[in-house]
Amino acid sequence: MSKSIVLFSGGLDSTTVLYWALSTFGEVKALTFDYGQRHRLEVSMAQKIAQKIKIPHKILKLDLGQIGGSSLTDTNYPLPEFKTLEDIGTEPPSTYVPFRNGIMLAMAAAWAETQGIWNIICGFNVIDSPHYPDTRQEFVEAMAKAINAGTKASLAQAKFHLLSPFINLRKSEIIKKGLSLGADYSYSLSCYRGQEIPCEKCSSCLLRQKAWQEVGLRDPLLVRLKKEGKL
């Protein structure tokens, strides 16, 4: 269990899981997808975070705009805005990207296989984001089986492990975990609108706001932006 790859979007959850992996595995590589997301700025910020903590970082390009069906990859869809988290409802919102995590985990497994790495770490959590089917434990377990059946791992002793250590934590609990591990969130972006300054209207901004309120601290991203005169 010494080498690992972390699915790293640069958001709060994956930044935390990156620090968790560093405290757990001997070797950690970060993997970010430049998938045609409208908030593509997260890719360069993820790169900045990886450089700051000096871990190898791979960026894979993937054009999910060809598939469409989501307001995150197709700007013809308006990005939904909410006043409160309760307004989001119970159905997957238009920011659901069809089977995004399935595609990313499949590509992560392929890349991991070329590296001889069998641990893939995800920051998925369902407590605060129950609307996205591709973050649930049932999905992660099924995907692990598919990867183990469809790669050379099926023929050798090495077996893939997909780990989602935060799947049942609230976002505020994830942040506390990260702070205890020394995580720096000042470059971590969440806003779907794709600006460094949070729009505070998309569901991702609202979730982030609520989490920092629960933690009882000011969001380090806002602290940095203020310091830099951007807020």
Next chain:
Amino acid sequence: MSKSIVLFSGGLDSTTVLYWALSTFGEVKALTFDYGQRHRLEVSMAQKIAQKIKIPHKILKLDLGQIGGSSLTDTNYPLPEFKTLEDIGTEPPSTYVPFRNGIMLAMAAAWAETQGIWNIICGFNVIDSPHYPDTRQEFVEAMAKAINAGTKASLAQAKFHLLSPFINLRKSEIIKKGLSLGADYSYSLSCYRGQEIPCEKCSSCLLRQKAWQEVGLRDPLLVRLKKEGKL
């Protein structure tokens, strides 16, 4: 069970399964991946076949060269040549593309979801290609579970079906099936080298040669090439 998407590379198996789908489903769409394969010519030939039989055809771009680890996507690896099929051995050859079918099925499911189509048809067969882990029944079943758990299908009544009707057929039996359905194989390519004229040295050419020998007919591709003065 009326609408379907066929994973269509343009090879013998997927050409046959396309005809099978046309005989089985009310609506058929073909899906081809331009994934950085060295035999990329198969994409334009697949397009030609789809046009000839007048079915909607989607081509998704995907750069598996970024992941590497295969002589099909990385020309730094030499393409293995064999004298006989027995020389191939029992291990996955360098033409294995890490988790290729997992990645393709994940993207196919995403696209299918945007179309409201729940049947994905694959021409996988393991009898003649036991070296590729991502064509086996165990993999297909696990992948179907992952797709059903990780898409909106998990929340609705619609459920994805991954169908591999030829998984236990020999390639010659697949061809016979196709011929009985009126399949035209004259534009179907198999050669890994990526030329229209088969190299007759790669494993894919050897398998195709053997299959047509078993069927007892001359390969329609060669018949066409001769007619066009290319052979």
